[in-house]
Amino acid sequence: MADILDGKALAQTLQTDLAQQIAKIKAAGGRSPGLAVLMVGDNPASAAYVRNKERACEKLGMVSLGKHFPANTTQAELSQVIDELNHDDRVDGILVQLPLPDHLDSVALLNQIHPDKDADGLHPMNLGRLVRGEVGLQSCTPAGVMKLLEEYHIDPRGKHAVVIGRSILVGKPLGLMLLAQDATVTMAHSRTPDLPAVARSADILVAAVGRPNLITADMVKPGAVVIDVGINRITDDGGGRLVGDVDFASVKDVASWITPVPGGVGPMTVTMLMANTVWSYLRRVAG
Ligand SMILES: Nc1nc(=O)c2c([nH]1)NC[C@@H]1CN(c3ccc(C(=O)N[C@@H](CCC(=O)O)C(=O)O)cc3)C=[N+]21
Numbered sequence: 001m002a003d004i005l006d007g008k009a010l011a012q013t014l015q016t017d018l019a020q021q022i023a024k025i026k027a028a029g030g031r032s033p034g035l036a037v038l039m040v041g042d043n044p045a046s047a048a049y050v051r052n053k054e055r056a057c058e059k060l061g062m063v064s065l066g067k068h069f070p071a072n073t074t075q076a077e078l079s080q081v082i083d084e085l086n087h088d089d090r091v092d093g094i095l096v097q098l099p100l101p102d103h104l105d106s107v108a109l110l111n112q113i114h115p116d117k118d119a120d121g122l123h124p125m126n127l128g129r130l131v132r133g134e135v136g137l138q139s140c141t142p143a144g145v146m147k148l149l150e151e152y153h154i155d156p157r158g159k160h161a162v163v164i165g166r167s168i169l170v171g172k173p174l175g176l177m178l179l180a181q182d183a184t185v186t187m188a189h190s191r192t193p194d195l196p197a198v199a200r201s202a203d204i205l206v207a208a209v210g211r212p213n214l215i216t217a218d219m220v221k222p223g224a225v226v227i228d229v230g231i232n233r234i235t236d237d238g239g240g241r242l243v244g245d246v247d248f249a250s251v252k253d254v255a256s257w258i259t260p261v262p263g264g265v266g267p268m269t270v271t272m273l274m275a276n277t278v279w280s281y282l283r284r285v286a287g
Pocket of ligand 1: 048049052096097098099120140141231242261262263264265266267269270
């Protein structure tokens with residue numbers, strides 16, 4: 001029976017630390033760090049995430065400058081808003097909630113966010129820093145996974161890490177972070193032949209695909225660390241249950257450590273967003 005990598009508990013601890021840090025800034029007469037989350041359209045899952053983020057902001061004593069736009073908002077309008085936020089001194093972090101409606105060019109918008117306010121770490125400058133091993137803003141979900149591993153003293157050094165999924169939001173940056181910590185990294189994806197065999201060779205197995213029950217017990221090496229980044233809402237049983245990419249019920253008997261869904265990587269993502277915003281604030285204020 002695997003031990004649980006408790007993202008919810010660690011997120012709580014880290015958020016308490018951040019709240020204290022922010023309280024201290026304010027007691028010294030400083031302004032509150034500000035985060036602007038831009039959401040376009042009314043995808044209910046996105047709306048729920050954005051609410052989570054705004055709630056976390058308020059709880060920590062940060063300013064939430066969230067903006068919600070109708071689905072038919074144009075590229076030019078959003079571009080204008082990002083430009084204003086780039087120049088707004090109350091704003092330390094800007095995040096464009098993905099996915100955007102099809103008529104919008106999300107890459108162009110992400111590229112337009114000032115790299116020093118890029119709370120999601122998706123600007124080419126910050127991704128480039130990650131590739132080169134330089135300090136910079138890092139993508140929240142992968143950074144949250146690395147924090148979880150660190151908290152539970154799971155050292156990637158010398159381990160074979162298999163990351164399934166090659167998204168720019170999770171898979172690619174996480175592969176680079178694991179590599180930077182001396183793991184031997186395999187990036188697997190939908191075109192990888194014999195995925196079960198590749199998965200079974202992992203000491204650290206990360207599933208970041210978005211397919212329920214993709215990872216079953218037979219795909220996991222006994223004693224492996226299993227990180228489930230999937231967030232899938234199952235509606236066919238009428239309950240709107242949240243499940244990951246890992247068949248938790250069977251895999252928990254094979255793995256040594258496992259993240260639950262909910263309560264694993266998800267809460268860490270939100271926490272790292274807050275941490276990135278505070279980090280940007282300190283860099284911007286202190287220079
Ligand atoms: N630019 C951008 N940055 C993102 O970081 C980003 C995004 N777009 N688009 C969508 C995904 C998804 N995402 C989640 C964040 C928190 C939870 C989370 O807190 N999950 C809770 C449960 C939440 C619930 O019950 O609904 C948990 O797993 O315990 C989930 C998913 C961030 N994303």
